[in-house]
Amino acid sequence: xxxxxxxxxxxxxxxxxxxxxxxxxxxxxxxxxxxIVVVVSAMGDTTDDLISLxxxxxxNPSKREMDVLLSTGEMISASLLAMALINKGYxxxxxxxxxxxxxxxxxxxxxxxxxxxVTRVEESLNEGKIVIVAGFQGINEVGDITTLGRGGSDTSAxxxxxxxxxxxxxxxxxxxxxxxxxxxxxxAKKLEYIEYEEMLELASLGAxxxxxxxxxxxxxxxxxxxxxxxCSNIVGTEIRGGKTMNLESKPVTxxxxxxxxxxxxxxxxxSDINIICELFEKIGSKKINIDMISQTAPINGYVNVSFxxxxxxxIEAMDILISLVDKSQIVxxxxxxxxxxxxxxxxxxxxVAAKLFRIFSDGxxxxxxxxxxxxxxxxxxxxxxxxxxLNLVAKEFNL
Amino acid sequence: xxxxxxxxxxxxxxxxxxxxxxxxxxxxxxxxxxxIVVVVSAMGDTTDDLISLxxxxxxNPSKREMDVLLSTGEMISASLLAMALINKGYxxxxxxxxxxxxxxxxxxxxxxxxxxxVTRVEESLNEGKIVIVAGFQGINEVGDITTLGRGGSDTSAxxxxxxxxxxxxxxxxxxxxxxxxxxxxxxAKKLEYIEYEEMLELASLGAxxxxxxxxxxxxxxxxxxxxxxxCSNIVGTEIRGGKTMNLESKPVTxxxxxxxxxxxxxxxxxSDINIICELFEKIGSKKINIDMISQTAPINGYVNVSFxxxxxxxIEAMDILISLVDKSQIVxxxxxxxxxxxxxxxxxxxxVAAKLFRIFSDGxxxxxxxxxxxxxxxxxxxxxxxxxxLNLVAKEFNL
Numbered sequence: 001x002x003x004x005x006x007x008x009x010x011x012x013x014x015x016x017x018x019x020x021x022x023x024x025x026x027x028x029x030x031x032x033x034x035x036i037v038v039v040v041s042a043m044g045d046t047t048d049d050l051i052s053l054x055x056x057x058x059x060n061p062s063k064r065e066m067d068v069l070l071s072t073g074e075m076i077s078a079s080l081l082a083m084a085l086i087n088k089g090y091x092x093x094x095x096x097x098x099x100x101x102x103x104x105x106x107x108x109x110x111x112x113x114x115x116x117x118v119t120r121v122e123e124s125l126n127e128g129k130i131v132i133v134a135g136f137q138g139i140n141e142v143g144d145i146t147t148l149g150r151g152g153s154d155t156s157a158x159x160x161x162x163x164x165x166x167x168x169x170x171x172x173x174x175x176x177x178x179x180x181x182x183x184x185x186x187x188a189k190k191l192e193y194i195e196y197e198e199m200l201e202l203a204s205l206g207a208x209x210x211x212x213x214x215x216x217x218x219x220x221x222x223x224x225x226x227x228x229x230x231c232s233n234i235v236g237t238e239i240r241g242g243k244t245m246n247l248e249s250k251p252v253t254x255x256x257x258x259x260x261x262x263x264x265x266x267x268x269x270x271s272d273i274n275i276i277c278e279l280f281e282k283i284g285s286k287k288i289n290i291d292m293i294s295q296t297a298p299i300n301g302y303v304n305v306s307f308x309x310x311x312x313x314x315i316e317a318m319d320i321l322i323s324l325v326d327k328s329q330i331v332x333x334x335x336x337x338x339x340x341x342x343x344x345x346x347x348x349x350x351x352v353a354a355k356l357f358r359i360f361s362d363g364x365x366x367x368x369x370x371x372x373x374x375x376x377x378x379x380x381x382x383x384x385x386x387x388x389x390l391n392l393v394a395k396e397f398n399l
Numbered sequence: 400x401x402x403x404x405x406x407x408x409x410x411x412x413x414x415x416x417x418x419x420x421x422x423x424x425x426x427x428x429x430x431x432x433x434x435i436v437v438v439v440s441a442m443g444d445t446t447d448d449l450i451s452l453x454x455x456x457x458x459n460p461s462k463r464e465m466d467v468l469l470s471t472g473e474m475i476s477a478s479l480l481a482m483a484l485i486n487k488g489y490x491x492x493x494x495x496x497x498x499x500x501x502x503x504x505x506x507x508x509x510x511x512x513x514x515x516x517v518t519r520v521e522e523s524l525n526e527g528k529i530v531i532v533a534g535f536q537g538i539n540e541v542g543d544i545t546t547l548g549r550g551g552s553d554t555s556a557x558x559x560x561x562x563x564x565x566x567x568x569x570x571x572x573x574x575x576x577x578x579x580x581x582x583x584x585x586x587a588k589k590l591e592y593i594e595y596e597e598m599l600e601l602a603s604l605g606a607x608x609x610x611x612x613x614x615x616x617x618x619x620x621x622x623x624x625x626x627x628x629x630c631s632n633i634v635g636t637e638i639r640g641g642k643t644m645n646l647e648s649k650p651v652t653x654x655x656x657x658x659x660x661x662x663x664x665x666x667x668x669x670s671d672i673n674i675i676c677e678l679f680e681k682i683g684s685k686k687i688n689i690d691m692i693s694q695t696a697p698i699n700g701y702v703n704v705s706f707x708x709x710x711x712x713x714i715e716a717m718d719i720l721i722s723l724v725d726k727s728q729i730v731x732x733x734x735x736x737x738x739x740x741x742x743x744x745x746x747x748x749x750x751v752a753a754k755l756f757r758i759f760s761d762g763x764x765x766x767x768x769x770x771x772x773x774x775x776x777x778x779x780x781x782x783x784x785x786x787x788x789l790n791l792v793a794k795e796f797n798l
Contacts, residue, residue, distance in 0.1 A: 016455030023456075050475070056415030057422075057479050058486035065485070068478035068493055072471035076449070079467035080456050086464070087457035094467055098497050099542055120542075143498055143519075 003125070003166030004029065007039040007135065007157035011173040012230035013077045014044030016084075023084040025231045026130060030090060035125045037164065039135040039157040040081055042073025063108035067137075067147045071097070074134035074153070082132045092130040095120065097137040097145065102156070104138030104146045111146035112213070113138055113159045121164065133160060151211030158214045162221040171230035174209055176237035177202070179399030180255035185390050189399060191237050191253065198253045199239045201342040201376045205256035215239060242344060251352050252343035252397045255390060261291060261308040263333040263368060263380055264317065266325055269305055271298035276305060282320050288313045292338070292371045292380060306369055308338065308380065336368060337386040340378040341393065353377050356393065363392045402524070402565030403428065406438040406534065406556035410572040411629035412476045413443030415483075421570075422483040424630045425529060429489060434524045436563065438534040438556040439480055441472025462507035466536075466546045470496070473533035473552070481531045491529040494519065496536040496544065501555070503537030503545045510545035511612070512537055512558045520563065532559060550610035557613045561620040570629035573608055575636035576601070578798030579654035584789050588798060590636045590652065597652045598638045600741040600775045604655035614638060641743060650751050651742035651796045654789060660690060660707040662732040662767060662779055663716065665724055668704055670697035675704060681719050687712045691737070691770045691779060705768055707737065707779065735767060736785040739777040740792065752776050755792065762791045 006026065013019050022038075030036055042050075050069050054061040061069075078094040085092035101117035124131050135153025140146045148155050154170055161168035175190065177199065182188040194202075196219035203212035209227060218225045218239065228236025269275060276295070283290055288309055296304040309317045314332070321330055346352050356377060360367055365388065369380040381389055393399075405425065412418050421437075429435055441449075449468050453460040460468075477493040484491035500516035523530045534552025539545045547554050553569055560567035574589065576598065581587040593601075595618035602611035608626060617624045617638065627635025668674060675694075682689055687708055695703040708716045713731070720729055745751050755776060759766055764787065768779040780788055792798075 016452060019456055053415060053475070053479060054482055057418050057483035060486070061482045062485040062491075065478040065481045065493055068474055068495070069482075072474050075467055075471050075474075076452070079464040080452060082464045083453055083460045083468075084456035086461045087459070092461075094464055096467070096544070145495070 003035040005037045005161040006169045009172040010041040021231045037131045040077040041153040046073040067108045071137040078132045078134040094132040102138040110149045118163045154211035154214035158217045169226040175229035175234045185394045205340045251345035258338045265306040265331040268302045271303045294369045335383045336380045402434040404436045404560040405568045408571040409440040420630045436530045439476040440552040445472040466507045470536040477531045477533040493531040501537040509548045517562045553610035553613035557616045568625040574628035574633045584793045594743045604739045650744035657737045664705040664730040667701045670702045693768045734782045735779045736782045
C-alpha cells in the first residue's frame with residue numbers, strides 16, 4: 001500500500017470549515033487506496049493568540065513554559081481534524097508528540113527531532129485508520145515539551161515520511177515554488193521540480209515557503225517533497241535529488257530577495273588580521289548571525305570591512321562595535337536588499353556572475369557587496385532597485 | 400516543610416490579570432515557607448469555546464478526540480501561571496498529565512484517577528520550585544488522554560494531596576459552603592466545617608460547589624479540604640472527617656435543592672414484583688440514572704409507581720416505558736424540585752423528618768415523593784413551592 005505523509009499549514013486549517021475541506025481532501029486519497037498520515041499546524045492565528053496571552057503574564061516568558069503553551073495549538077487542530085474525519089465515517093486517530101515519542105534535543109523553541117517511534121502510527125495504519133499527528137512539537141530527554149521553531153511542522157512531516165518510508169506532501173497557501181516572487185515579477189514561472197540544495201538556498205534566503213531544516217532532512221534521506229496549494233487540483237512543485245534532472249538545462253533556477261538585514265561598514269580599520277578576527281569573534285560570541293562579509297584592498301595599511309546582520313540584532317551588534325572602534329568609523333545602511341541567484345546548474349555553467357553584473361551595470365543598479373557559493377550569487381543592492389533588478393534579471397535568465 | 404495543594408477554578412484564572420493575581424496569592428504562601436503545588440482549571444470559557452469548535456466539525460464528536468481537545472485548556476492555564484510566577488522572580492514549573500503519569504481508567508470524558516507518579520513533583524519541590532499541574536486530565540492504560548468530567552480538577556487536586564501527603568485547598572468563585580443557597584435564602588449561614596458525608600450528599604444533590612468524586616477521595620484518605628474564595632482573606636469552609644466534631648450540636652447541616660429531574664408515575668401497574676423489576680432493569684440497562692422511587696400500597700392488586708430521572712434522559716426513558724406499558728398509564732411531572740435536608744447529626748437525632756413534614760404541612764407545601772438515607776431526607780415538591788420551603792425550613796432548623 002502506498003503511504004503518504006501530508007502536512008497542512010495554519011492557513012489551511014484556520015477555521016472549522018477549512019478543516020472539513022481538508023478532511024474531504026484526505027478522504028479522496030484514502031478512497032484511492034493510500035495510507036495517510038496527516039501533520040497539522042495550529043489553526044490560523046492560534047500561535048499568535050497564545051503568544052499574546054503569554055505576553056499578558058510576562059514580558060519575557062519562560063521558554064520552557066512557552067513551548068508547553070504553544071504545543072496546544074497543534075493538539076487542537078489535530079483533534080478537530082480527527083473528529084471531522086470520524087464524523088464523515090472514516091476511522092481516524094490523533095497523536096501528540098509524547099504519544100508517538102517524537103524525541104527532540106536542543107533548546108526550547110528551536111529543538112531538533114532526534115527520533116520518532118512510529119510503532120503506534122503503523123499499528124493504526126494497519127487497522128485502516130487515518131493518522132493525524134500534531135506537528136511542531138516534541139519531547140526532550142527530560143520529558144519536557146519542546147517546539148521546533150516556526151514552520152517546524154514541515155520538519156515533523158518529513159521526519160515521519162523518513163521513518164515510515166513514504167512520500168511527503170506539504171500543503172500551504174502558495175501553489176508551488178516559483179523561480180522568483182510572483183507578487184513582484186508577474187511572469188515568474190512555477191517550477192515543476194527543484195533540487196534540495198537549490199531549495200535550501202532559497203529557503204534560507206527569504207523565499208519563505210518551507211522550513212529549511214525540513215529540506216535538509218529530506219535531502220539527507222532522499223525523500224521527495226511535494227509542495228502545493230491545499231485542497232486544490234493545481235499542480236505544485238516537487239523538491240527532490242539531482243539524479244533525475246538535466247543539469248545542463250538551466251544555470252539559474254530561482255531568485256530570492258530579502259530586506260531583513262542591514263549592512264554595517266567599519267571604515268579605516270587597520271589592516272591587521274588580529275583586529276578583524278577579534279571583531280568577528282566578539283560579534284559571533286553574542287550569537288549574532290553575520291552573513292555577507294567583504295573587505296576592501298588595503299590603502300596605506302587601512303581597509304574598509306562590511307558585513308550584514310539581521311535587523312533584529314542591530315542594537316546588540318552596535319554595542320559590541322562601539323566597544324572596539326570609534327563611532328565615527330561605523331556606517332550603517334538599513335536600506336539594502338539581499339538579491340540572490342540560485343541554481344544547481346551554476347556548478348557547471350560559467351559566466352553567470354558576469355551576465356548578472358552586466359545586467360546590473362546596464363540597469364544602473366549599484367552593487368554594494370557580493371558573496372557567492374557553488375550554487376548561489378548574492379549581491380547587496382539598494383532596496384529601491386529591488387523590483388527593477390528582479391524584473392531585469394528574471395527576464396534575462398528566463399525565470 | 401508544610402505542603403499544600405491549591406486548586407484554582409476556571410473563573411479564578413479567566414484572564415491574564417486574574418492569573419497574575421493568583422500568582423501573587425501563591426507567592427504569599429511560598430514566602431511564608433510552604434511548599435506549594437497548584438492545580439489549575441482551564442481559563443474561564445475556554446472549555447466551552449473548545450466544545451463549540453468541536454461542534455463545528457462534528458455533530459457527535461469522537462469522545463477520544465474530545466478529550467485531546469479539552470485537555471489543552473488546562474495546559475494553557477498551567478503554562479501561563481508558571482510564566483507569571485517566573486516573571487515575578489519565583490522558580491516554577493508546569494506539568495501535564497503525562498509528565499507526572501496521572502494514570503486513569505474508565506471512559507473518555509469521565510475517567511477515574513488510578514495513580515499519580517509524584518517523583519518529578521517532589522524533585523521540583525525539593526529544588527524550591529512552585530509546581531503547577533494541569534488539572535482535569537490523565538492518561539489511560541493505552542496512552543490516550545482522558546478527562547475526569549466537569550469539575551474534575553478538584554479530584555486532580557485531592558489526588559495530588561493524597562499522594563504528596565499535604566492539605567488541599569479549593570479556590571473558586573464562592574466563599575465557602577453554605578447551609579443552603581444564599582441566593583435563595585438571604586440569612587443562609589456559611590459553615591466553618593462540614594463532614595465528608597454531608598458534603599457528598601450536598602454535592603450530589605445540586606449544591607454545585609465541588610466535584611463529588613473529589614470528596615469521596617478526600618474521605619477515603621482522610622485529607623481535609625478547604626473551600627474558599629480565590630485571592631481573598633474571607634474564611635471559607637473546611638471539609639473533613641467527623642472525629643473532631645460535636646455530633647450533638649446540630650441535626651441538620653444544610654439544604655440542597657435541584658430542578659434537574661422530572662417525576663414519572665406509572666399508574667395502575669399490576670402489583671407483581673417481576674413486572675416492576677423488568678421496568679427498572681430495562682431503564683437501568685440504558686444507563687438512565689433513576690433516583691427517587693416510591694410505590695403506593697396495592698389496591699385491588701394494582702399499584703402506582705413513581706420515580707425521578709434526569710431531565711436530559713426523559714426521551715430515552717419514555718421510549719422504554721412505552722414499550723412496556725400503555726401510554727395512558729404514564730404521567731410525567733416536569734415541575735418538581737428535589738428538596739434535601741442533609742446532616743450527619745440525623746444519625747443520632749430523631750424527629751427530623753417529623754419536624755420537616757410539620758413545616759411542609761403548616762406551609763401548605765405538597766410533598767409528592769420522599770426518600771431518605773441515614774443522613775438525608777429528600778422530598779419532591781412543586782417547583783413553585785421551592786423558595787417558600789427553603790425559607791421556612793432554613794429558619795426552623797436555624798441554618
